[in-house]
Amino acid sequence: MIKLKNVEFGYDQNRKLFNGVNWQLEPGHFYGLLGRNGAGKTTLLKIMTGLLFPQAGEALIGDEPAYKRTAEQMSDIYFLQEEIYVPHLRVKQFEAAFAPFYPNFSHEQFMKYLTEMEMDNMTGFIDKFSHGQKKKVMIAFALATNVPLLIMDEPTNGLDIPSKSIFRKIMASSADEQKTVIISTHQVRDLHSLIDAVSILDNGRMILNASVEVISDKLLFDMNDEKTQAGKVFYTEETPRGVHQVKENLKHLDSPLDLELLFNAAVQNKNEFTEMFQ
Amino acid sequence: MNINNIIKLLKAYFYENWQNDVIFNFVVILAITMLSMFMSPFDTGVVSFAAVILMVYYPCRLFSKLQNPSSRMHYLMVPATNEEKVVTGMILANIYYVLGIVLSIAIGLLLGFGLAKIFYPDLMFTSDLFKSAFPSSWMSVLLLYTSIAATFFAAIYFKKSPFWKLLLTGFVISTVLGIVMSVTVWLNAKAVLPAGSFTRNFIKTESYIYSGNDWFPYVFCCIMIVYFYAMSFLRMRETEA
Numbered sequence: 001m002i003k004l005k006n007v008e009f010g011y012d013q014n015r016k017l018f019n020g021v022n023w024q025l026e027p028g029h030f031y032g033l034l035g036r037n038g039a040g041k042t043t044l045l046k047i048m049t050g051l052l053f054p055q056a057g058e059a060l061i062g063d064e065p066a067y068k069r070t071a072e073q074m075s076d077i078y079f080l081q082e083e084i085y086v087p088h089l090r091v092k093q094f095e096a097a098f099a100p101f102y103p104n105f106s107h108e109q110f111m112k113y114l115t116e117m118e119m120d121n122m123t124g125f126i127d128k129f130s131h132g133q134k135k136k137v138m139i140a141f142a143l144a145t146n147v148p149l150l151i152m153d154e155p156t157n158g159l160d161i162p163s164k165s166i167f168r169k170i171m172a173s174s175a176d177e178q179k180t181v182i183i184s185t186h187q188v189r190d191l192h193s194l195i196d197a198v199s200i201l202d203n204g205r206m207i208l209n210a211s212v213e214v215i216s217d218k219l220l221f222d223m224n225d226e227k228t229q230a231g232k233v234f235y236t237e238e239t240p241r242g243v244h245q246v247k248e249n250l251k252h253l254d255s256p257l258d259l260e261l262l263f264n265a266a267v268q269n270k271n272e273f274t275e276m277f278q
Numbered sequence: 279m280n281i282n283n284i285i286k287l288l289k290a291y292f293y294e295n296w297q298n299d300v301i302f303n304f305v306v307i308l309a310i311t312m313l314s315m316f317m318s319p320f321d322t323g324v325v326s327f328a329a330v331i332l333m334v335y336y337p338c339r340l341f342s343k344l345q346n347p348s349s350r351m352h353y354l355m356v357p358a359t360n361e362e363k364v365v366t367g368m369i370l371a372n373i374y375y376v377l378g379i380v381l382s383i384a385i386g387l388l389l390g391f392g393l394a395k396i397f398y399p400d401l402m403f404t405s406d407l408f409k410s411a412f413p414s415s416w417m418s419v420l421l422l423y424t425s426i427a428a429t430f431f432a433a434i435y436f437k438k439s440p441f442w443k444l445l446l447t448g449f450v451i452s453t454v455l456g457i458v459m460s461v462t463v464w465l466n467a468k469a470v471l472p473a474g475s476f477t478r479n480f481i482k483t484e485s486y487i488y489s490g491n492d493w494f495p496y497v498f499c500c501i502m503i504v505y506f507y508a509m510s511f512l513r514m515r516e517t518e519a
Contacts, residue, residue, distance in 0.1 A: 072356070097289065
């Protein structure tokens with residue numbers, strides 16, 4: 001559906017942010033896009049959607065280059081930005097103005113999501129709402145568009161703790177086989193229960209792009225050496241509760257995926273991870 | 279190009295902007311027009327000036343979403359092609375807003391006349407009232423549309439403070455061209471050409487170019503309008519978030 005082929009890009013002519021990034025997204029998955037600050041996560045999402053143009057390589061939506069930004073391409077994508085812009089409109093006016101652009105938009109779903117996020121009684125102008133309230137309205141709208149590709153950049157930033165739980169619940173209920181969701185975030189704990197594929201961007205390259213299933217099959221997330229086995233240890237972290245480790249999963253043992261450990265292990269073992277998950 | 283998308287874009291525009299347009303533009307020009315009826319001597323120059331400024335400035339408001347990254351992204355992600363977005367802008371700037379202003383002036387003149395009639399019962403309504411407020415020549419209309427087209431392009435090209443940047447660009451270009459032409463002609467006339475020669479006469483005869491070619495400014499304006507809108511299409515296509 002979306003494909004990045006050897007994408008190169010830099011805001012500065014002398015310093016490339018991406019050096020040949022390859023990334024292919026399959027329908028029906030929840031992707032977690034992880035990376036350090038300034039790794040270029042938002043930039044990569046903008047390139048994917050044709051909002052920025054790659055300096056080399058290509059970004060494809062379907063079979064067409066993303067930079068064309070055709071109406072068909074755009075109506076298949078909803079990009080929920082981190083810094084939300086909302087026009088000076090009330091919720092109902094916003095829906096009336098922008099919902100017609102999305103052929104699968106559902107008014108019932110929009111109202112349902114607003115109700116779940118306790119935003120159904122808000123009658124004022126959206127631009128006068130708090131950051132969190134704006135975000136809730138836009139999350140409800142984004143989900144109600146029912147687009148095949150939903151991109152969310154730091155969606156839980158600005159949400160209070162109960163809202164984060166509601167967000168996870170709504171996201172889980174909105175999943176279907178045709179929909180692809182990309183969530184780019186630093187707050188990996190918010191993603192744990194949602195994602196089924198992980199992509200890690202580091203130093204201008206995609207060092208890991210694999211499903212949770214494949215990752216769990218190849219890596220063992222162990223605490224206090226409970227699951228003893230031979231094999232390489234990629235990362236060790238000492239915490240008050242004990243020692244966490246990411247190891248090679250030679251015996252294909254089950255262990256719960258820890259995104260923080262995975263991320264740290266991946267950035268410390270770039271080449272090995274790239275090879276392992278190719 | 280899909281007409282449905284243009285209609286959707288127009289609808290979204292009106293949802294967002296109708297109050298601003300009605301309250302801050304059409305009502306203001308209507309009030310200025312009504313007040314102008316009480317000026318002594320009666321003069322619609324202020325009305326025409328305000329109307330022209332509003333109409334020429336309008337594309338800057340129209341593309342104000344391009345000014346900062348988050349609103350620009352929102353605008354670019356609206357599911358319509360770049361061409362549809364530019365055409366929608368052209369319809370709004372050249373038809374909707376111009377008609378809105380013209381209608382406001384006409385209503386203002388009629389209301390102002392009605393009000394003035396209370397104080398001056400002898401006042402007679404003549405068509406001169408309308409003639410004084412609206413442009414008297416096709417050239418003025420064409421110049422207005424050329425200016426709108428130039429601001430339209432500037433709004434997409436410069437994004438931030440397009441009106442002032444356009445004025446500054448126009449000022450710099452005309453100053454530089456003026457200096458180059460004046461110096462060239464003056465030096466040649468003084469140094470090379472004797473009195474009574476063609477170039478000397480050219481300097482003296484200000485209407486020389488236009489005397490036998492009245493169509494030239496019309497054609498020039500039309501070319502500039504097409505040029506600015508074509509450039510707007512191309513620039514919009516290249517606009518990134």
